[in-house]
Amino acid sequence: MQTRDQLRQQSDQLQALLGRCDLLVSPDEMQATYARLAEEINRQLAGRLPVVLAVMNGGLVSAGQIVPRLTFPLELSYLHATRYRGATTGGALKWLAQPDIELAGREVLLIDDILDEGHTLAAVREWCLDAGAERVWIAVATEKAHERKVPDLAADFPGIVVPDRYIFGEGMDYHGYFRNLPGIHALPEGE
Numbered sequence: 373m374q375t376r377d378q379l380r381q382q383s384d385q386l387q388a389l390l391g392r393c394d395l396l397v398s399p400d401e402m403q404a405t406y407a408r409l410a411e412e413i414n415r416q417l418a419g420r421l422p423v424v425l426a427v428m429n430g431g432l433v434s435a436g437q438i439v440p441r442l443t444f445p446l447e448l449s450y451l452h453a454t455r456y457r458g459a460t461t462g463g464a465l466k467w468l469a470q471p472d473i474e475l476a477g478r479e480v481l482l483i484d485d486i487l488d489e490g491h492t493l494a495a496v497r498e499w500c501l502d503a504g505a506e507r508v509w510i511a512v513a514t515e516k517a518h519e520r521k522v523p524d525l526a527a528d529f530p531g532i533v534v535p536d537r538y539i540f541g542e543g544m545d546y547h548g549y550f551r552n553l554p555g556i557h558a559l560p561e562g563e
């Protein structure tokens with residue numbers, strides 16, 4: 373257990389680190405991105421009574437920004453799945469919480485913070501289809517610019533393109549912290 377002094381020191385160190393980080397996307401640009409995504413989703417999914425699922429943890433913030441801008445009836449819940457990143461387990465999903473809504477016959481909209489290599493969303497989409505979902509749509513707040521994406525996975529509602537760096541803010545973490553930051557940040561290059 374960390375003492376109160378250790379927690380304060382850690383908080384100060386994180387604050388100092390943040391002062392040296394690069395702001396890649398401003399809070400205003402992110403708000404504009406959420407508004408654009410919601411507009412596109414409203415146009416496409418109105419009248420289909422979709423099940424909207426936030427992909428925890430990161431998707432919590434993007435879903436919290438997008439869902440209140442949706443103007444049609446929908447059901448809202450979440451799932452919590454993360455990728456085993458060890459070499460032996462490949463892209464398999466580790467489930468921490470499965471959706472509590474029956475997906476059979478439903479259109480499902482997954483909302484996440486980032487499409488990086490796409491393994492997480494590809495596996496979650498597969499799981500939803502196996503559970504009987506009629507169709508799975510994907511909305512992401514950000515998408516990383518690189519050529520390492522899994523084949524056959526593209527966001528139906530793509531967010532803002534970010535450079536191929538480790539980023540945080542808007543739901544994304546740096547060692548568990550900074551998910552609450554508005555805007556997209558990155559460590560100084562080379563750190």
Ligand SMILES: O=P(O)(O)OC[C@H]1O[C@H](OP(=O)(O)OP(=O)(O)O)[C@H](O)[C@@H]1O
Pocket residue numbers: 427428429430431453454455484485486487488489490491492493544545
């Ligand atoms: O496209 P990929 O390369 O699969 O990476 C993207 C995924 O990684 C992060 O989740 P993570 O499993 O790290 O958990 P978190 O949401 O709790 O941060 C993020 O929220 C995406 O779900």
Ligand SMILES: Nc1nc2[nH]cnc2c(=O)[nH]1
Pocket residue numbers: 486488489537538539540544545546
């Ligand atoms: N926080 C964070 N999580 C990720 N998951 C996949 N890519 C990233 C990234 O750049 N930052």
